[in-house]
Amino acid sequence: MSSTQNERSRVADAMIRSSCTDDSPNYCDFWLSSCDLPPPPPIEFAFLPLEVTVTRKDVDIIKLTAQFVAVYGMYFRRAMTKRVLENPLFEFVKPTDSRNHFYSELCLGYLSVLKPSQKLKPSQKLITGVDATGEVVDGFFKLLDELLAKQHPEDGLEMALTDFHAFEYFANVEQTVVHLPPEILSKMMKLKLSHNGLLSGKNNSESTSSMASNVNNARFSSSGAQVLATDDDAPECRDLWPLYCNLPPHPPIEFAFLPLEVTVTRKEVDIIKLTAQFVAVYGMYFRKAMTKRVVENPLFEFVKPTDSRHDFFAELCLAYLSVLKPSQKLKPSQKLVTNVDATGEVLDGFFKLLDQLLAKQHQEDGPEMALTDFHAFEYFANVEQTVVHLPPEILSKFLKRELLRKSQNQTLGMMSPAPPNPTHAQ
Known part of the structure; x- marks a missing residue:
């Protein structure tokens, strides 16, 4: 049995022990069926073909x-x-x-x-x-x-x-890659589609290069926030945009x-x-x-x-x-x-x-x-390839089970009787 299959079997056993099928049967059924999937082929590239001569x-x-x-x-x-x-x-x-x-x-x-x-x-x-x-x-x-x-x-x-x-x-x-929040990126995409006439359904005479220039200017100017976001649709974008324009270089x-x-x-x-x-x-x-x-x-x-x-x-x-x-x-x-x-x-x-x-x-x-x-x-x-990737719902179940187990162990430790005092025993 491969290491990947061993990992799957261990997870399946743990899921059965935790009785997760009571709360999320669909995910458990899916996972248990995936335990029988063949392991992915090994990735091999640390070699040179024997029949090929290379310098x-x-x-x-x-x-x-x-x-x-x-x-x-x-x-x-x-x-x-x-x-x-x-x-x-x-x-x-x-x-x-x-x-x-x-x-x-x-x-x-x-x-x-x-x-x-x-x-x-x-x-x-x-x-x-x-x-x-x-x-x-x-x-x-x-x-x-x-x-x-x-x-x-x-x-x-x-x-x-x-x-x-x-x-x-x-x-x-x-x-040098610019990472923007989804709100701003979505707004920029709408702007591009609008300039291309795809949102309104009309032909737009403005060239793609001209539009790109406008977006580029907006990227490097805090006034671009006024173009890319307004109070009515995305006020948080207007506040965030200047921060991205003025960040110091790494x-x-x-x-x-x-x-x-x-x-x-x-x-x-x-x-x-x-x-x-x-x-x-x-x-x-x-x-x-x-x-x-x-x-x-x-x-x-x-x-x-x-x-x-x-x-x-x-x-x-x-x-x-x-x-x-x-x-x-x-x-x-x-x-x-x-x-x-x-x-x-x-x-x-x-x-x-x-x-x-x-x-x-x-x-x-x-x-x-x-x-x-x-x-x-x-x-x-x-x-x-041997790492087990679980849906959040199943992973949450494992976490809850582990926290419950630790809590029970701590409770039992606090309730355990103290050892007898040798003095009283005499």
């Missing part, structure tokens, strides 16, 4: 492209494909190329672990009046040029930081660097990267358990605040938080639902990956070393 340069270009496609989606993919149509470095985007399957699997793999960007979504173009596709494509090719400039054998340590530059770009571009996120005064090896960087990735994905529960286990391990001196590499590790944890999807595996709700604390399981997975990493440290900076992060990301994706 380190090929792998790095394919990785960078797949990362951008996963983060920015079809709008980026279309624009990028048009620009590289005749570029021999990008033959892998063609379905007839032997590397295309590897590239496609990598795009799907990154989709499961990297946070998707909102930068090229239609809502952003509506809000800002600007199509940022060209800006993102230019950013991609700038990173590609930097990558190609570092394709030298002696750059082993620097090559270990290749993904940092792309992830740093993703994090900082995402900070400080840049930086993690494509190493402190100049700190000397580190490729091995140290790879261990710090792996640890920071797990901390970012699994959070404080993993970090506490991991720190206890490695307290005497010389490979993990960097987790101590007194170590010269600690700041680099801490900054890397924060940076990965901005680009990697957080896991639900160690959340209290999962422990409540499955009645299992998965911290030990995740910790064992971490040390297994660490052993694999150390076993490959004798290799040169070839294609296999370029796949170092793949193994961790593949692990994250497959562990997340």
Whole structure:
């Protein structure tokens, strides 16, 4: 039985024990029937096809492209494909190329672990009046040029930081995304439809570009609140809009660097990267358990605040938080639902990956070393498939049951008789 099926069985048993069928039979019937569903196929992308010969340069270009496609989606993919149509470095985007399957699997793999960007979504173009596709494509090719400039054998340590530059770009571009309350966004959508004549049913002579310019001006001016919201229909929008226009810019996120005064090896960087990735994905529960286990391990001196590499590790944890999807595996709700604390399981997975990493440290900076992060990301994706997602009604039932159990235990503890006094017994 797979781990996913085990999780479902544990949840089904817990639901039966809690007699939730009395309160929400429809949800329980649905869940119990879903316990028999086949587990999802494993996500695999930490490999290179045996029949395909690729260089380190090929792998790095394919990785960078797949990362951008996963983060920015079809709008980026279309624009990028048009620009590289005749570029021999990008033959892998063609379905007839032997590397295309590897590239496609990598795009799907990154989709499961990297946070998707909102930068090229239609809502952003509506809000800002600007199509940022060209800006993102230019950013991609700038990173590609930097990558190609570092394709030298002696750059082993620097090559270990290749993904940092792309992830740093993703994090900082995402900070330029404008997040508006639904009320304002809805108002802007109505404004656009009105300008296009779709609400009134009339043809509108104003061009789309002119309308976009008006919306863009409204975005950057507090007077835009008068256009986008009125006292009669959405007064709260008028009050909120100036706040969004006057917010100070976010400080840049930086993690494509190493402190100049700190000397580190490729091995140290790879261990710090792996640890920071797990901390970012699994959070404080993993970090506490991991720190206890490695307290005497010389490979993990960097987790101590007194170590010269600690700041680099801490900054890397924060940076990965901005680009990697957080896991639900160690959340209290999962422990409540499955009645299992998965911290030990995740910790064992971490040390297994660490052993694999150390076993490959004798290799040169070839294609296999370029796949170092793949193994961790593949692990994250497959562990997340074992997470149990319940409807709020069922999750609420579990929470009520747990609170009731704790309350009963406390009551019984207060009512238990005091132990006999030895003096009175004599």
